[in-house]
Amino acid sequence: MNASASAPLAPDAPWVVLKFGGTSVATVERWRTILQLAAARRAEGARVLVVVSALSGITDALKALCACAPIERADALAKIIERHRALAAQMQLAHTAEMDRWLASLQALVVAAAPEQLRWQATVQAHGELLSSSLGAAFMAANGLPTTWIDAREALLAREVPFLNERARVLSAQVQAEPDPALASALAARGEVFISQGFIARDGDGQTVLLGRGGSDTSAAYFGALLRASRVEIWTDVAGMFTADPRQVPGARLLQRLDYDEAQEIATTGAKVLHARCLSPCRRARVPLWVKDTQHPDLDGTVVAPQPTEVAPSIKAISSRRGITLVSMETSGMWQQVGFLADVFALFKQHGLSVDLIGSAETNVTVSLDPSENLLDSDVVAALAADLAKVCRVKVIAPCAAVTLVGRGMRSMLHRLSGVLAEFGRERVHLISQSSNNLNLTFVVDEAMLDGLLPRLHELLIRAGALRTDDVALFGPSWQALYGGGAELKQVPWWHAQRARLLEVAQATPRYVYHLPTIRERARALRALTSVDRVYYALKANPHPAILRALAEEGIGFECVSPGELAAVDALAEARESPRLFTPNFAPRGDYADALRRGVMLTLDSLHPLQHWPELFAGHEIMLRVDLGRGLGHHDKVRTGGAASKFGLPLDQFDEFLTLARERGLRIAGLHAHLGSGILDAAHWPLVFGQLASLADRIGSVRCLDLGGGLGVPSHPGESELDLAALDTALAEVKRAYPQYGLWLEPGRWLVADAGVLLARVTQTKRKGALNYLGCDAGMHALIRPALYDAWHHIVNLSRLDDAATTLYQVVGPICESGDVLGADRRLPESVEGDVLLIAQAGAYGESMASHYNLRPLAESSVIE
Ligand code: ADP
């Protein structure tokens, strides 16, 4: 370490504050990192203040020591002493006089009677940080970095906060932290590298107070503001703020950049990585705040700073808080009464309680109390309830949990949240609150409901395009990718390797390009499922002849919905011998006649054909499509169950259908159900199989159960794939209960979506207000899914694939419709006329749904064999 050898710092050298949390100061290896980081900042010309927490677990141990019977204190103290001596030994410190002094003072406190309980507790607990900082100062000095130890209580003075009760005043104090040039220059005169304590301050009487659990972050922020530091770095055990607590949601993504308000909201609503009070001093003094991992200092981490100008509106995080108490106040008579709220809130104030969320109805007001803002104990709540009972009917509901979605401009995202709201709809939500600053949406539920909820919500938010994981400027890798060996990393899509060839065929655009090896690979994966007896390709997804040939060669059958589709299969020598199904809906009589002429198994899904055209079907075998009463899928328009959907025979007409079939001499050889598209939950199909099987048992003649398609393909980065192995296992299990039925699937999208891309050329660019429009020659006539289903297609600039994505674009087409938007808020490299854009995952329902709208020609297509 040769920092002392570098030139002395100027008196006005910038300050950098580095804060290290409990795990970051608990071992000698971490202290080597601290030493290196402090020396590096000093070498860059900064004056350095290191702020430390107590060794991990020590604050808890000191708290326990305060609470235990005097007779047990000696043992508890011995363990704490032992822990510090062990670290000192690992550090190979020759001089531990400072640490010994604090150990002695701790011992004296513990032995002494406690004259004033709260203050005594604060002073005892302060020793955690006093000890760790003393050890650290000795270690850094012994390793070549002269370090001045300062007592944080000299610099941090608690301010008077009105209505704070004594407990909060002593254990959860707040500090006045305006920039203080006098402090900065006084310290500058004393040295270059300093170390001090987190968590502690002094009050007006010069007594020790604490800043609340986790408060060392806030100490660092106070110091940062007082010294007007060039930044505050929070070093912890995780590489930054993530979109959710990574210990609960391993797929949570690193938030690379946040503004103060969003970081504040994430911290306040439960993310313990930053103490909720640490943002405001930094914001006021405009000090940037970094969050980094001490064990992996090279990882990027999170930068909290003023907001960058262009960002996609997105949910940034989900957080949760346990231990919430709800107080529900019911009154019919007094609601209209002027001053009712003033009266009840006066009682909260009297009991020193700060209200968090508020919900109101005509005769009810419900508020929540957050344990991190209130030192809640049952006595306080009971006393409050007793007082409230004099003016209204009170119900205390606890324990509850608050689940919060955080993101700037929450209101503009509400339309994307239907799937998320549906998840809450399953359980009882006590209170929903949207913050007036438009930054959060909070749901209060029973605490027991929290288990497993966050990972599900995180996934749903990504799937809904509400958590914009595609925006690489904001969202970094997932925690799993950073720490779990990158297990979740997806395969690189085929079109990366085919870039040169794609740029070549992009001479004429718009153009679809299909990659047959991908389709074959998908077909083989489905054929390998041992529980599935037959796979039919729903060719409405893409009837390109080359695709039909390839699938026929892979042993896949065809599911057609019109005479045109039947003819397309018949036209191909390679495909016409494959098994085929005809599954139309509200088709004219002639369509059924056509299918029967071709010898294709057809599916009926209403009484009408049997009632009105019985002669057509007499003596034939048919399949029956039923409506199981519910729909599923990625968008309302693709859910195909329930009375609101036109598909399938409703179950209340099932018996009538059987009677008619018997009378008309038809055999029902199979039952069919298809509930919708884009389903990623493998549990869905086994459920349908079970339901169809029990219906089939009532018929007798059924041989096979067709579970439809709907196999989803994830479209947003970070979304999980449909787990085929799990599907196979679950299907095999239900099949064991009904071995007499063959099991069929009829996927469309799953086989072809990823195999196709749409190439388009940039036509024009335009700036409008804050928005950058990027026009291309493919619009909703070429690909209607974004306009029709709000579908999300990944878009890249193929001409500049390796350039950094810097600009936020609205990617639009040439059609005269405002809805002609292929992708909103897409981060791409700066693009110019003539660049080739690639719209990914366009193999399904792209070309097959294209139109001549605006009399634009249809897109061309090419195939890569
Ligand atoms: P330190 O002891 O360094 O102050 P903390 O334990 O207080 O560290 O905070 C770090 C922890 O915060 C992480 O280990 C993580 O489990 C938790 N955490 C909760 N929510 C988040 C989030 N959204 N992003 C990152 N970490 C989070």
Ligand code: ASP
């Ligand atoms: N040591 C204190 C605690 O454990 C403060 C901190 O670590 O931030 O709560």
Ligand code: MG
């Ligand atoms: Mg902490």
